[in-house]
Amino acid sequence: MSRQARTATKFLSALAVLASVMKPAPALAWEIPCDFLTGGGFIIFQGSKANFGVGGGCKNGSPTWGHLEYIDHGSGLNVHWTSITGYMTDGDTGTDPKTGQPTGARYICGTARTNLPPPNDNVNFVVRAGDAGEPGTSDTFDISLTNQTTHAYVYATYPEHFCYHYLGSSVACSPGSNGGGNIQLHKPNPSNTGDFGGFCDF
Structure with a gap:
């Protein structure tokens, strides 16, 4: 069994506990207009650095704009996006003063x-990225990968310490202090047409 497979097996029970936390509240078109998010940096997962670059949002009438690159330097896992299938809210939207x-x-x-x-050379992914305002030390990033046929978890950062990962922080469940990148949620522009939604393999 590969290291990634052992990691996924270890986390399955913890993922079940977090299922209610990870499930997003439905976003209705009349609540807030669809927007877009960009970000990059690193988290510390199982003691090793994991770098990411991510984007997502509604463009030209569909919640399917975006990209993802992710490298876990501890396990050697490398993830490259091939399509974006959904963009959804999680919790309330505020404003950075x-x-x-x-x-x-x-x-x-x-x-x-x-x-x-194979069969995990092609997967579904779910990224949760949080923008807590500048300077970004309280921003968060987590990712899960699932098998496209069985929908079983292949890899997930969510269960570690039962909290989300703050960018650049080596202390569990605590914001970083020396910079680990930035997540930026952007105001909608004229190209951000369409509604939150699409498909996420939770």
Whole structure:
């Protein structure tokens, strides 16, 4: 059994506990207009750095704009997006008093290819990225990968310490202090047409 597979097996019971936390509240079109999110940086997962670059949002009438790159330097896992299938809210949306930009968390979902052996060389992914305002030390990033046929978890950062991962922080469940990147939720622009929604393999 590969290291990634052992990690996924270890976390399955913890994922069940977090299922209610991870499930997003439905976003209705008349609540807030669809927006977009970009971000990059790293988290510390199981003692090792994991780098990411991510984007997601509604563009041209559909919640299917975005991208994802993710490298776990501890396990060697490499993830490259192939399509975006959903963009959803998680919790309330606020406003950063420093910048006037929105704050909050979003789910970005899609398909990706990995360097894992078949049948997990092509997977579904769910990213949860949170913008807590500037300077970004309280921003968060987590990712899960599932098999496209069985929908079983292949890899997930969510269960570690039962809290989300703050960018650059080596202390469990605590914001970083020396910079680990930034998540930026952006105000909608004229190209952000469409509604929150799509498909996420929770």
